Amino acid sequence: MADLGRLDVLVNNAGAPSLGTVETVTPEEWRGALAINLDALFHTSRASIRHLRDTRGSVINVGSMAALHADYGMVAYSTAKGAVANLTRAMAMDHAPEVRVNAVHPGFTLDTGFTAGLTPDSVVAFLTSAEGHWINGKILRANGGMV
Template identity: 40%
Template sequence: MQRFDGRVVIVTGAGSGIGEATARRFVAEGARVVLTDSVADKIDAVVASLPEERATAVVTDSSDYGQVAVMVQETVQRYGRLDVLVNNAGTITQGTVQDTSVEDWHRVIETDLSGVFYGTKAALEHLLESKGCIVNVSSVSGLAADWRMSAYNAAKGGVSNFTRAVALDHGKDGVRVNAVAPGFIWTVLTSDGEPHRLSDEFAGRIALGRGGLPEEVAAAITFLASDDARFITGVVLPVDGGTMASNGQPAQA
């Protein structure tokens, strides 16, 4: 399919995992994609494996509004337009409130939540012009809470409701805003060199009985960004193998 032929897309946090898979999917469907990450080597390696005329790397710290604004402006100057923004860059910290340092709290909130605001603010004038769309990457952790992840839960919960709010504000302007909420997805961070095998306890929480793949989240993101989803806005779509279908009680024998 070439659903994005002629369109220009920004994907933040595109150096690995969901961001990389999403950038690859957009390129495969005809888009010209700007990949951002705070680590140059990561996005350079991804871009080097893609068609030269379809992918560009721009080193950007998504927690720095100045850098984000410059990246968006460079994108529009290079390609003449912007059609899709995927706010994917994120980080995580674990621990109770007592365990979480103020520095870690700010790092997670600035990257995971403020970064979504920064990208949206910098891109919106161009998306209003193109009648484009935004897809944010939230999490099932933004729909319900986890043990020992209060900072991450706060940030992703903010992303989910920010998505709905911006969808309300700009729907009549022709800009759609949605989010995906991945569950357990196999990435470099989650696999840590181990085979793709979940513990029985973890697998038992997922209706499909397995972890997801970055490409499966990318498929949902590109759907929401496409004209196939032209009457969908303000949605936070779980891509979680059925995790959120449960009320939390254990499976019955």
């Protein structure tokens, strides 16, 4: 805000994997996974929402395919990313029509030869553009058709 004077788009793209089951994840690992993968999005959104309301802006929460179906041995990560989906829906209802809130759930996020073209960049750009102005509260898979 100090540098540009306005905020039009917030892309909440925080994430870190956390391995383990409900039996093996320590309470510290559990809280750490929630802090990075969920709490960071909440706090950034909370600090930004009034500025986005002024510009009729947009929030994109970047989740994971793990939000839509749990991954083996990733209980904390899958839980946190699942909560990102519901945070998105709640924010979309609470702040419409002034602020649009959507989520993109990518599969692969590393751009290697195998995963080239499967990154969610174009989906985020579309959702924040004039063409995506009527989309709100949606959870979009951006995984190149891979499950």
